[in-house]
Every structure is written in C-alpha cells, then in structure tokens.
Amino acid sequence: MNLFTDLRSLVVAAVQDLQAQGVLPGGLDLTAVTVDPPREAGHGDMATNAAMVLAKPAGMPPRAIAEALAPRLAADPRVASVDVAGPGFINIRLAPSVWQGLVRAVLEQGTGYGRSTLGQGRKVNVEFVSANPTGPMHVGHVRGAVFGDALARLLAFAGWDVTREYYINDGGAQVDVLARSAYERYREACGLSPEIREGLYPGDYLIPVGEALKAKYGDSLLDKGEQYWLADIRDFASAMKMEEIKGDLAILGVTMDVYSSEKALYGTGKIEAAIQVLRDMDLIYEGTLEPPKGKTNDDWEPRQQTLFRSTAHGDDVDRPVQKSDGGWTYFAPDIAYHYDKVQRGFDALIDILGADHGGYVKRMKAAVSALSGGRVPLDIKLIQLVKLYKNGEPFKMSKRAGTFVTLRDVVEQAGADVTRFVMLTRKNDATLDFDFDKVLEQSKDNPVFYVQYANARINSVMRKARDAGIDVSDAALAAADLTKLAHPAEIGMARQLAEWPRLVDVAARNNEPHRIAFYLYELASDLHGLWNRGNDDLSLRFFQEGDHATTAAKIALARATGVVIAAGLGILGVTPVEEMR
RNA sequence: GACUCCGUAGCUCAGCUGGAUAGAGCGACGGUUUCCUAAACCGUAGGCCGCGUGUUCGAAUCACGCCGGGGUCACCA
Structure with a gap:
C-alpha cells in the first residue's frame, strides 16, 4: 500500500478522462506528474503539480487545467476536498477514513509494509569491505561494512535479488609482505629474534600466525630461502587473516554470500580472456601516457605500456593494464x-569503496560499460572517513602509539546496534564523527537511543493495555474501531507512516540507506510529541482509562508506528529494544 | 593542472532526483512533571542556501563559470 502512488493513479485517470472528452489534447507525457505531501500542512494532505506540468504541452493555462481536474478528483470517495492554489497546485485533503485505513493496512501487512517491487526481482551484486587479508579490520572498515550491509538489506526490501560479495585482494605484493612478516613471527615463535625490516608489517597481530606456522611446520622452514616457503606461508597467513575478518564481520552482524579471490583469477586465463574481450573491441593498445600536469613527478619517464582505452567510455585518460x-x-x-x-548475470553492480579510491571510479565504470555493452550499470559509492572522538576530543589512531582502533574495539565498546545506527547517520560522502562517549549516552542527543526509546514507550503502553485485559494482537487491533482516531495529531502520525513506502523507494533508488535512519528519527520525534501531548490533553493518551474501544484504536496507531520502526531498524540491521534499562 | 566530493542557522547536518513562507539536532533564552517512562515535550531568537550567469511557470536542487575546503592523480592495491 502506497498512498502516494494510489493518488497519482487517481490524478492520471482524471487527466485521461479529460483527454477522452477532448478537454485536454491526447498524447501528453505524464511522467512529470507527481503527487507529494505539501511542506505546509495547511495546504492539505497531498498536492499535485499536474496542471503546471501539463500547461505548456496542452497549450492551456495551468489554472484552467487545475479547475477542470479538481471536481473529478473530488468525486473520489477517498478525497475530502480539493482546492486550486498558487500557480496551479491542486491541493487534496483526504478523508479521515483514508488515514484510519492506512493504520489498519500497516497492522495487516506488518513489517512487510513498505516493501516495494522496484527491483522486480532483478539481480544486484553489492561488493563491499574487500579489505586486504593482511591485518585486523579497523574503524575505517566499519563504516563501509555497515553501509554495504544496510544497502543490501534495503535493496532486498525494495524487491531486488541481492548478492553480498567480498573481493579478497590476495594477489598483489601486499600478501607477499604479509608472508615475509609472518615468517619473522614464525622465527620468533621458534625462539629466534624477529627482524621486522622496513616495509614489513610490524603489528603484533601476526604473532599468532607465527605460532600457528610453528605448530604446522615445526623448525623445518627455518633455514630455507624465501622461494621455498613464500607461496605456502602467503596462503596460510592470508587464509588465517580471512577467518579473523569473517569473525569480525560476524560480531558486527554482517554476513557475505560470496567471497571471491583475486589470486584465484591468476592462472585460469580469466584475466587474459577479459582483456581479450576489450582487445576485440579495439580498446587495448600499446602506447605512452603523458605525465600528469601540475604535479611534480621527479621520477617520471615516458614508458611504453599496454593501455585500456577507457576514454572511449568516459574516463579522462587511458589506463595501464600491464606493468613494464x-x-x-x-x-x-x-x-x-x-x-x-x-557474466554471472547481474543486472546491476554496486561497489563500495573508501573515498581515497575516488580516482578509480571512472576507469572501473568504463570497464564495466565496455564489457557489458552498456547493459549493466555500475554504481560506486565512496565512503568518507570516520573521525573518532573521545569525550569531544579528537582521538588519533596510530599503530605505533598502540592506539590502533580495531573493529572489535568499537563493537565491544559501543555494541553492534549502536555502531551500525550511528554509522548511518551521515550520508556516505560526508565525513562522520564517532564519539565513543556520546554514542552510549542515553538522551535525545543520541539518535539511536531516541528511536529505541520511542519503541520502548510503544511497548510500555501495549503492556499496560494488555494488563488491562485488552487484546493487543495485530489482528485484534486491526479490527478495532479506528474511526476514533480523528485528532489532527493522530492523523499527523498516520501521515508520517504513509511516508514510509515512499521513503524506501527513494532510498533504494539512490542507494542511500542513511535516509532510513533520518526517517526513523523523525518518526520517533512524532511519537514522542504525540506522547507528551497526553500530558496536557488527556484525550490524546494512548491508554484511555475505562474505555477499551478507544484505547484499542489508539494502541493500534502506536503499534503501527512500532511496526514501521521495527521494519526500518531491520533495514539498518539494528535490533529494536522492548525496554530501556 | 586534471578529476572528484563538499560549501545551507553560531556548531553538526537533513532537504524526498525542480515546487508554495528552506528544516532538524546541539548551543542560547523561556516554559511543561499529583498524568501510560520528563531518558521526553512545547515555544522564542537565529538564513544573500559560497558568488555569478543560464535553463523555466518555478532553482538550495539542474547546466556552465568563478571562489574556498577535503580526497585522488602511470610502472602499489
């Protein structure tokens, strides 16, 4: 159920009606016709721009079109009144029964309310985290992990068939460094002193890897050259680190469907095949790049390389695919x-990368555009930095000073639910402040708490009603006499619930899960506001002493709000709480 | 120099892919509790939406150009 699309259908039908009668010309493009809630509540519940959008193509003044449409819209039983305002807005006020019906629909549909068919079952691949298996996950990875997971949940809710995927960068020089670093820890485990040379990973998180190597190989690798052990240790160490990463993701509540390995691509001919596809399109050539202008490159030297003609698909310069x-x-x-x-048949691809990979976006889009013949869109979401704070003071992370903050540190201190919610309180391309103290604060300054508190209040009043002998099951509440919900404040609450499907749609369309978090905050704010109005106006309390019928209707509204909060938190991967402690 | 993101209230940020008198939180000031959780709520003050041009019925939103800030820039991932 989506009131806005319902009303838009009504408007479109009215336009077509006028066309059939010759009042409006045929063949009008109606895609620009929208139905939105007016910002100003005094303008009604819904407003459409139809008359203004159609004025020019129809060759009629907008107000004339609006005047013709108005009575047709008013004839619908859902519409209480219609008026034409301003340059040609058509403002529609809906009958109270519409809002009451909305509350009932939420209760009937449960957390499925707001699901959309936007994705139409198409397959989308969301690739995220993709951290190198060379160390523990740190705070920098957390935001990307949370964002990707929430986006995956959001897209699934919006009707996409989602695959979450992790690309393991285990094929480059970094895993060789990992292997050499681990070897030194192995020597350490064997009682020798490690030589952590410049360029190796000094972190003590590799000590367990060294010990595991000793357990497996004993002393047998000690006197051997690198060529003897490098490949084995590389595999061993990266596999071990991957297990840790999976464990880290698990405590954050993130699970992947597919892990793909870069290393596994080598030796299979897959790289050669992909490049050959590009070559067949004349997108691969031997050439020399110009040095970047305005940047001092001391060691620049012109060099013949194998290049991908990414400029043919929107990139700024061609990019090398082979080293010298x-x-x-x-x-x-x-x-x-x-x-x-x-080739696996995805209809859309999404990559989630750190903002420092911004320069990588165009070339990757160019590659996907070329390789899919323009069929598969690739959206790349860049995740900005997280700035850590402690008591309002910037908290600098330094491996050397031992203040390296891992994912595990964050989750153990703040909890997975809080961490997830806070990470989504900024849009992905804005930096985010994460204050270890503030995120745990129990006040309205903390959006996580604020939303959870709203949910707890709903549960509280439901408990009270249940204790008074009222059936508060969803079925019973849906069957309550909801005509008792007539106060503007209550209708306002229902109006906010009506926004939910619309919001899901917009969030999914733009791959922006943060919108869910902001919406939940607004929804909670409405709930708290309505709740407190009960202080002054007893008739607005959810629990009406001695009047079970009215109480049931009001509880139905509260419960419907709770259902949407639960659905929204579900998309964020946050568990709703029943009570605050 | 190129690309990219950002610029909205004193501070931190939303703004639904063009709508009517631009929103929220914090901070400031003033109120609300014999009452379902005051862990909350209500009100007041506070704006050249960085600047300019263009597109049109209409621009914070779209295009172009400036200004200011962050990020990135061949043979590392």
Whole structure:
C-alpha cells in the first residue's frame, strides 16, 4: 500500500478522462506528474503539480487545467476536498477514513509494509569491505561494512535479488609482505629474534600466525630461502587473516554470500580472456601516457605500456593494464573480476569503496560499460572517513602509539546496534564523527537511543493495555474501531507512516540507506510529541482509562508506528529494544 | 593542472532526483512533571542556501563559470 502512488493513479485517470472528452489534447507525457505531501500542512494532505506540468504541452493555462481536474478528483470517495492554489497546485485533503485505513493496512501487512517491487526481482551484486587479508579490520572498515550491509538489506526490501560479495585482494605484493612478516613471527615463535625490516608489517597481530606456522611446520622452514616457503606461508597467513575478518564481520552482524579471490583469477586465463574481450573491441593498445600536469613527478619517464582505452567510455585518460615488467597491474584482475560478475548475470553492480579510491571510479565504470555493452550499470559509492572522538576530543589512531582502533574495539565498546545506527547517520560522502562517549549516552542527543526509546514507550503502553485485559494482537487491533482516531495529531502520525513506502523507494533508488535512519528519527520525534501531548490533553493518551474501544484504536496507531520502526531498524540491521534499562 | 566530493542557522547536518513562507539536532533564552517512562515535550531568537550567469511557470536542487575546503592523480592495491 502506497498512498502516494494510489493518488497519482487517481490524478492520471482524471487527466485521461479529460483527454477522452477532448478537454485536454491526447498524447501528453505524464511522467512529470507527481503527487507529494505539501511542506505546509495547511495546504492539505497531498498536492499535485499536474496542471503546471501539463500547461505548456496542452497549450492551456495551468489554472484552467487545475479547475477542470479538481471536481473529478473530488468525486473520489477517498478525497475530502480539493482546492486550486498558487500557480496551479491542486491541493487534496483526504478523508479521515483514508488515514484510519492506512493504520489498519500497516497492522495487516506488518513489517512487510513498505516493501516495494522496484527491483522486480532483478539481480544486484553489492561488493563491499574487500579489505586486504593482511591485518585486523579497523574503524575505517566499519563504516563501509555497515553501509554495504544496510544497502543490501534495503535493496532486498525494495524487491531486488541481492548478492553480498567480498573481493579478497590476495594477489598483489601486499600478501607477499604479509608472508615475509609472518615468517619473522614464525622465527620468533621458534625462539629466534624477529627482524621486522622496513616495509614489513610490524603489528603484533601476526604473532599468532607465527605460532600457528610453528605448530604446522615445526623448525623445518627455518633455514630455507624465501622461494621455498613464500607461496605456502602467503596462503596460510592470508587464509588465517580471512577467518579473523569473517569473525569480525560476524560480531558486527554482517554476513557475505560470496567471497571471491583475486589470486584465484591468476592462472585460469580469466584475466587474459577479459582483456581479450576489450582487445576485440579495439580498446587495448600499446602506447605512452603523458605525465600528469601540475604535479611534480621527479621520477617520471615516458614508458611504453599496454593501455585500456577507457576514454572511449568516459574516463579522462587511458589506463595501464600491464606493468613494464609484463605483469598485470592491479587494474587488470579487477577488470576480470567485474567481467565475471557481468557474466554471472547481474543486472546491476554496486561497489563500495573508501573515498581515497575516488580516482578509480571512472576507469572501473568504463570497464564495466565496455564489457557489458552498456547493459549493466555500475554504481560506486565512496565512503568518507570516520573521525573518532573521545569525550569531544579528537582521538588519533596510530599503530605505533598502540592506539590502533580495531573493529572489535568499537563493537565491544559501543555494541553492534549502536555502531551500525550511528554509522548511518551521515550520508556516505560526508565525513562522520564517532564519539565513543556520546554514542552510549542515553538522551535525545543520541539518535539511536531516541528511536529505541520511542519503541520502548510503544511497548510500555501495549503492556499496560494488555494488563488491562485488552487484546493487543495485530489482528485484534486491526479490527478495532479506528474511526476514533480523528485528532489532527493522530492523523499527523498516520501521515508520517504513509511516508514510509515512499521513503524506501527513494532510498533504494539512490542507494542511500542513511535516509532510513533520518526517517526513523523523525518518526520517533512524532511519537514522542504525540506522547507528551497526553500530558496536557488527556484525550490524546494512548491508554484511555475505562474505555477499551478507544484505547484499542489508539494502541493500534502506536503499534503501527512500532511496526514501521521495527521494519526500518531491520533495514539498518539494528535490533529494536522492548525496554530501556 | 586534471578529476572528484563538499560549501545551507553560531556548531553538526537533513532537504524526498525542480515546487508554495528552506528544516532538524546541539548551543542560547523561556516554559511543561499529583498524568501510560520528563531518558521526553512545547515555544522564542537565529538564513544573500559560497558568488555569478543560464535553463523555466518555478532553482538550495539542474547546466556552465568563478571562489574556498577535503580526497585522488602511470610502472602499489
């Protein structure tokens, strides 16, 4: 149920009616016709721009069109009144029964209320986290993980068939560094002193890897050269780190459907095949790049390379796919990986990357555009930095000073629910402040608490009603006499509930899960406001002493709000609480 | 220099892909509790939506150009 699309259908029908009668010309493009809630509540419940949008193509003044449409809209039983205002807005006031019916519909549909068919069952791949398996996950990864997971849940709610995927960067030089670092820890475990040279990973998180290596290999690798153990240790260490990463994701409530390995692409011919596809389109050539202007490159030297003609698909310069030593650049396996995703039949791809990868966006879009023949859109969401604070003071993260903050640190201190919600209180391309103390504060300054508190209040009043002998099951509440919900404040609450499907739609269309968090805050605010009005006006209390019928109707409204809060929190991956403690 | 994101109240930020008199929180000031959780609510003050041009019935929103800030920029991922 979506009131806005329902009303839009009504408007469109009225326009078509006028066309059939020759009042309006045929063949009008109606896609620009919208039905929205007016900002000003005094203007009514719904407003449409139909008359203004159609004025020019129809060759009629907007107010004339509006005057012709108004009576047809008013004839609908859902419409209480219609008036034409301003340059040609048609303001519609809905009958109270519409809002009462909405509350009933929410109770009947439960947390499925607001689901949309936007995705139409199409397959979308959301790739996120994709951290190198060289160390523990830190705060920087948390935001991307939460964002990706919430986006996946949102898209599923909006009717997409979602696959969550993690691309393991285990093919480059970094895992060799990992292996060498782990080898030193292995030597340490064998009683020797490790030589953590410049360029190796100094973190003590590799000590357990060294010990595990000793348990597996004993002393047998001690006197051997790198060529003897590098590949084995690389696999061993990265596999071990991946297990840790999976564990970290799990405590944050994130699970992946597919793990894809970069290393697994090598030696299979997949990289060569993907490049060949591009070559067949004349998008691969040997050439020399110009040095970047305005940037001082001391060691720049012109160099003949194998290049991808990404400029043919919107990039600014062509990009190398092969290094001067003939090996692939990091870009090449990534091309092959995305080609693999296209071949697996996804209708849309989404990559979630750190903002420092912004320069990578155009070339990857160019590659996907070329490899899919323009069929598969790739949306890349860049996640900005998280700035840590403690008691309002910036908290600097430094591996050397031992103030390296891991994902596990954050979740253990703040809890997964709080962490997830807070990470979604900014849109992805804005930096986010995360204050360890404020996120745990129990006040309205803290949006997580604020929303949870609203839910707790709903549960509280439902308990009270239940204790008074009222059936508060959804079925019973849906069957209550909802005509008792007539006060403007109550209708306002229902109006906010009507926004939910619309909001889901917009959020999913733009891949912006943060909108869910903001909406929940507004919804909670409405609930708290209505709740407190009961202080002055006893008739607005949800629980009406001695009047079960009215109480049931009011509880129905509260419960419907709770249902939407639960649905919204579900998309964010946050567990609703029943009581505050 | 190029690309990209950002610029909205004193501060932190929303703004539904063009709508009517631009919103919320914090901070400031003033109120609300014999009453379902005052862990909350209500009110007041506070704006050249960075600047300019264009597109049109209509621009914070779209296009272009400036100004200011962040990020990135071949043979690392």
